[in-house]
Amino acid sequence: MLARVAHRAAATKTMKDRQSLGDTPPEEFRRQLHALADWIADFRKNLDSLRVAPDDKPGAILAKLPAQPP
Secondary structure (H helix, E strand, C coil): CHHHHHHHHHHHHHHHHHHHCCCCCHHHHHHHHHHHHHHHHHHHHCHHHCCCCCCCCCCHHHHHCCCCCC
16 A cells, blocks of 8 residues: 555656656647547548549659669
């Protein structure tokens, strides 16, 4: 039991140290997660309209590369 309390205290100290190193504040983290969830929902909603393959023919990109590396 005492070891569990000590471990929890060490973990809490570590989390506080991370915040002092510039960790994202909880409010900003929550805002970013909501924005990501919105982006994923929009992406999934428009999935049918997204292209799967490029318009280029096989070998077209390779033909545009220089013969020798820079």
